[in-house]
Amino acid sequence: MGFNIIVLAKQVPDTRNVGSDAMTPEGTVNRSALPAIFNPEDMNALEQALRLKDKFPGTTVKVLTMGPPRAGQIIREALYRGADGGYLLTDRAFAGADTLATSYALSAAIRHIGNPDIILGGRQAIDGDTAQVGPQVAQKLGLPQVTYVEEIKECAPEYVVVERHIDGGVETVKCPLPAVLTVNGSAAPCRPRNAKLMIKYKRALCPAEKTEDMPYASEYEKKPYLTLTQLNCADVNADLSQCGLAGSPTKVKQVENIVFQAKESRRLTSSDADIEGLIKELVSSHTIG
Amino acid sequence: MNNVFVYCEIEGQSVQDVSLELLTKGRSLANELGVQLEAVCIGSGIKSVVDKIVMPYGVDRVHVFDDPRLAPYTSLPHTSILVNLFKREQPQICLMGADVVGRDLGPRVSSALTSGLTADCTRLEIGPYEDKKTGVTHQNLLYQIRPAFGGNIVATIVNPDHRPQMATVRSGVMKAEILDKNYKGEVVVHTVSDFVSDSDFVVEVLDRHIKAAKNNLKGAQxxxxxxxxxxxxxxxxxxxxxxxxxxxxxxxxxxxxxxxxxxxxxxxxxxxxxxxxxxxxxxxxxxxxxxxxxxxxxxxxxxxxxxxxxxxxxxxxxxxxxxxxxxxxxxxxxxxxx
CATH class of the missing domain: 3.40.50.1220 (TPP-binding domain)
Known part of the structure; x- marks a missing residue:
């Protein structure tokens, strides 16, 4: 009994470690100053998929990522950890997409790939923190969803039992398949890269990543698995008016740097006199006590 | 028609703080736009309870959906209720909490209605927006203001062409204030089966544990x-x-x-x-x-x-x-x- 699993993954700028050069003097984001990484919660989702593959022989795990050609790196990272293949959804028509247009494109690609039993993804991506794409993909495909998943407890041909985080607690739900599940960052971390798989897939590339003068061009003829599947707007039969900027109901009106109102601070030392003075002042103003 | 709607999140028979905070914000937005404030309450055993909780925040109409199958929350039936209600009522704004329920429900509803949704807003204001491409200026749009990019920038988002304009807000960001404890609005108790089909109840909650919050950070002095x-x-x-x-x-x-x-x-x-x-x-x-x-x-x-x-x-x-x-x-x- 195997499952067809698609893992949605996004390449994101690492907003957790933002340096002083992350913003340009004009106040826009300097994307080149931030390393591009595998969205952390998508890694947790990949791990849940790989665990099902370990448990149920015949299960296939394929990664679907939308982005520019360099997002092929996401697929390689997944292959190194045990995924069976991947799809890069890339087209200029997708540029400027908000979450709704992104979900539309991803759902078109999933229809094109066909017949998933389980679609997994991270709860949210760290560059937007919206948590919208999972539920929106589910709605577009007419599938049920379970968000904030901690662990897949049980998986049967017709249903899945998962533990999910809710505000102030946990919940166990049973959901029919096929379904969309989004996984929390507190779920099990993803396994590390496997050395053998790294050697095998080191040169795996999407067609868009290939260059004319590649030294290993002949390898791609001998080993078809080194050429990753690339899909564009036409391949997945996507309606252009629902893609990219045109298909995005939300518009960015303006973007500004955060400026905090600096205060006139009183500087104190850790001396007894300073601390005692401060406490007395706070007590006499009824701020404390 | 074209009113401001707030989805009220209900645990048992009580309304979550974040929803009351949004009712207060919704009231002030409705005043600015010269429209009414409506609340949507979905749960089990809530009839003749929740309206008394929400009305004092200045709610002109409370939509009540009461059915044992509607609690605890699951995505599909709550989505169907909002989608079908919104198709009928055509709200211009819909607010919900940016917690687990709101962040599960909001995107699903926005996708079904192809309307824009902005997550985790920290400010909501009303103002004009000029579409530079078409040269059209839209009046009285909802400015959905949120930090982006790991909190390094603040973006103002608008939805010029799609309704409702949807936004989620985290608990504690807005302040709840009772407007008038005798505020009188209308209560509409809907027939749930007009909005939800049996096939929406496919996800089953087997077990649920809620612990009382261990701290009271939000209200601490x-x-x-x-x-x-x-x-x-x-x-x-x-x-x-x-x-x-x-x-x-x-x-x-x-x-x-x-x-x-x-x-x-x-x-x-x-x-x-x-x-x-x-x-x-x-x-x-x-x-x-x-x-x-x-x-x-x-x-x-x-x-x-x-x-x-x-x-x-x-x-x-x-x-x-x-x-x-x-x-x-x-x-x-x-x-x-x-």
């Missing part, structure tokens, strides 16, 4: 927060000692939570709790923007840090340059003496 500079879980004990003396709550920065010094529900900041205490004592916190966003409205801010140039010091009223291990025991001692 005094907050003592620790950062990565506290060094360890044990290091936080000092903060609990001081908190006990001052009757304060202990919070933490994201870095301290990520390092495992304390529980996730203690996190203060853009992706955690927003606090507005009388006094905020930041201990070993450098002051990343995402943290400052959740505490900058504190009345008095005291920063204790070995680094005299810690970013948080610029917004602090008192900056104590020194180690937490030295300063806090002294604060306890002098407080006891006073």
């Amino acid at each position: 005094i907050v003592i927060a620790g950062g990565y500079g506290m060094g360890s879980r044990e290091g936080f004990q000092l903060l609990y000692d001081l908190a006990k003396e001052l009757h304060a709550e202990v919070g933490a920065s994201r870095a301290a939570v990520d390092a495992g010094f304390c529980d996730h529900d203690m996190q203060i900041g853009q992706t955690g709790v927003t606090v507005r205490p009388k006094i905020y004592i930041a201990c070993g916190i450098s002051g990343q923007i995402q943290h400052l966003a959740g505490m900058q409205e504190s009345n008095i801010i005291i920063s204790i840090n070995t680094d005299p140039d810690a970013p948080i010091n610029t917004i602090a009223d008192y900056v104590i340059t020194g180690s937490v291990e030295e300063v806090i025991p002294k604060m306890i001692k002098f407080y006891k003496n006073s």
Whole structure:
């Protein structure tokens, strides 16, 4: 009994470690100053998929990522950890997409790939923190969803039992398949890269990543698995008016740097006199006590 | 028609704080637009209970959907109710809480209605928007203002062409205020089967555990927060000692939570709790923007840090340059003496 699993993954700028050069003097984001990484919660989702593959022989795990050609790196990272293949959804028509247009494109690609039993993804991506794409993909495909998943407890041909985080607690739900599940960052971390798989897939590339003068061009003829599947707007039969900027109901009106109102601070030392003075002042103003 | 709607999140027979906060915000937006405020309450055994809770916040119409199958919350039936209700009522704005329920429901509803949704807004305002491409100026749009990119920028988002304009807001960001405890609005109890089909009830909640919140950070008058500079879980004990003396709550920065010094529900900041205490004592916190966003409205801010140039010091009223291990025991001692 195997499952067809698609893992949605996004390449994101690492907003957790933002340096002083992350913003340009004009106040826009300097994307080149931030390393591009595998969205952390998508890694947790990949791990849940790989665990099902370990448990149920015949299960296939394929990664679907939308982005520019360099997002092929996401697929390689997944292959190194045990995924069976991947799809890069890339087209200029997708540029400027908000979450709704992104979900539309991803759902078109999933229809094109066909017949998933389980679609997994991270709860949210760290560059937007919206948590919208999972539920929106589910709605577009007419599938049920379970968000904030901690662990897949049980998986049967017709249903899945998962533990999910809710505000102030946990919940166990049973959901029919096929379904969309989004996984929390507190779920099990993803396994590390496997050395053998790294050697095998080191040169795996999407067609868009290939260059004319590649030294290993002949390898791609001998080993078809080194050429990753690339899909564009036409391949997945996507309606252009629902893609990219045109298909995005939300518009960015303006973007500004955060400026905090600096205060006139009183500087104190850790001396007894300073601390005692401060406490007395706070007590006499009824701020404390 | 074209009113402001708030989805009220219900646990048992009570309405969550975040929904009451949004009713107050929704009331002021409705006043500015000259329209009515409507609330949607979906649950089990809530008829003739919830309307009395929400009405005093200035609600002109409460839509009640009461059915044993509607609680606990599952995505599909609540989605169907909102989608079908909104098709009929054509709201211009819909607000919901940016917690687990709102962040599960909001995107599904927005996708079904192809309307835009902005997550985790920190401010909501009304204003015009000029579409530079078409040259058309839209009046009275909802400005959905939110931090983006890890809290490093603030973006103003608008939905010029699609309705409703949907936004989620975290708990504690807006303030709930009773408008008039005798406020009289209309109650509409809907027939649930007109909105939801049996096939929507496919997801089954097998088991559910809710623990009462361990802290009361949101409402605390005094907050003592620790950062990565506290060094360890044990290091936080000092903060609990001081908190006990001052009757304060202990919070933490994201870095301290990520390092495992304390529980996730203690996190203060853009992706955690927003606090507005009388006094905020930041201990070993450098002051990343995402943290400052959740505490900058504190009345008095005291920063204790070995680094005299810690970013948080610029917004602090008192900056104590020194180690937490030295300063806090002294604060306890002098407080006891006073």
